[in-house]
Amino acid sequence: GENVEQHPSTLSVQEGDSAVIKCTYSDSASNYFPWYKQELGKGPQLIIDIRSNVGEKKDQRIAVTLNKTAKHFSLHITETQPEDSAVYFCAASKGVGTYKYIFGTGTRLKVLA
Amino acid sequence: GAVVSQHPSWVICKSGTSVKIECRSLDFQATTMFWYRQFPKQSLMLMATSNEGSKATYEQGVEKDKFLINHASLTLSTLTVTSAHPEDSSFYICSARDGNNSPLHFGNGTRLTVT
Numbered sequence: 746g747e748n749v750e751q752h753p754s755t756l757s758v759q760e761g762d763s764a765v766i767k768c769t770y771s772d773s774a775s776n777y778f779p780w781y782k783q784e785l786g787k788g789p790q791l792i793i794d795i796r797s798n799v800g801e802k803k804d805q806r807i808a809v810t811l812n813k814t815a816k817h818f819s820l821h822i823t824e825t826q827p828e829d830s831a832v833y834f835c836a837a838s839k840g841v842g843t844y845k846y847i848f849g850t851g852t853r854l855k856v857l858a
Numbered sequence: 859g860a861v862v863s864q865h866p867s868w869v870i871c872k873s874g875t876s877v878k879i880e881c882r883s884l885d886f887q888a889t890t891m892f893w894y895r896q897f898p899k900q901s902l903m904l905m906a907t908s909n910e911g912s913k914a915t916y917e918q919g920v921e922k923d924k925f926l927i928n929h930a931s932l933t934l935s936t937l938t939v940t941s942a943h944p945e946d947s948s949f950y951i952c953s954a955r956d957g958n959n960s961p962l963h964f965g966n967g968t969r970l971t972v973t
Contacts, residue, residue, distance in 0.1 A: 779961050788864070788951045788964035789902070834901065841961055845892065848901045 747772040749837050751849030758825050759857050766852045768835035769817040775837040778818045779846070780809060783832045792833075793820070796841070825856045860956040861885055864965030871942055871972055879937045879968045881952030887932035888954035892962065893925075896949040908935040908952075942972040 748771040758764050768778075776797035781789035795802045795809045795818065802809050806825075811818040822829055832853050836846040861884040871877050881891055891908040906927055907915040914927035924946075926938040935954075939946050951967040 777961075781964070786967070786969070788862075788953075788966045791961050791963065794961055841959055845904055845907065846962060850901045851899075853899075 747775060747837055747839075747847040749835060749847050749849040751835050751852060753852060754850065755853045755855070757855045757857060760825060760827060762825055764820075764822045764825055764829070764854055764856075766820045766833055766835070766854070767817060768819070768837075768849050769815075770837040770847075771816065772837070772839070773813075773816065774839050775847075777838045777841040778809070778811060779836050779838075779841075780807075780820050781834045781836065781848075783834065783851075785831075789834060794841070822854075825854075827856050827858050830854055830856045860960065860963045862952065862954050862963050862965040864952055864968055866968060867966060868969040869971070871970070873943055873972055874941055876938055876940045877942055877970060879939075879950055879952075879970075881935045881937070881954070881965055883933045883954045883956070886954075886956035888935075888956070889932060891929060891935040891952055891954045893927065893935075893937050894951045894953065894964075896951060896967070898949075902951065905937075905950075910935075939970065942970070944972045946970065947972045 751768045779794035782792045783789040808821040832851045835849040838846045863882045865880045889910045893905045894902040908927045908929040910929045916922045929935040953962040953964040
């Protein structure tokens, strides 16, 4: 079955710096890759996603890149702010609406003011 | 849009009792909802897929008689933890999607503590 690895497990950056979180997946049939942000005591919130027919997607300070050949995808946050501090999860799925998501192990991001 | 509401947000119960958690899709209909469990500082583990009008599909290792799922309407799924034990203490999160080509949206979770 699908396996998703996520690195690093913790990440501390200075406010204003960039943060990069990387994930690798094992199943070449996966074609949908969402990223979720989870704040303490809350459920995960979708922040950005990418489908396998594109290599990069941007939304303001957040971007995601996908390398299908290498089976890895990354989340990039620029100009980080203290409110970006949270746990971020990547996931892989064989279809955005049909198949279950396999989640990575999470990255705890801390943005230092 | 695509708001998933979960209730209660936290619950404390005694060992041996049962607890029901509700998951509602507020502004859309969901034929399928998903129940996850999350231990502290760990990832989300899918427990079961809740199907409106039919039986839930449980993941390997999840006891269907322990975690009863009912999806009686297009906007409501419930998870009942029966005969709860301290090891059932966890963060339970439901999710749903607004249409087959939409991503999953999660509720805010229920923290269950069994004493």
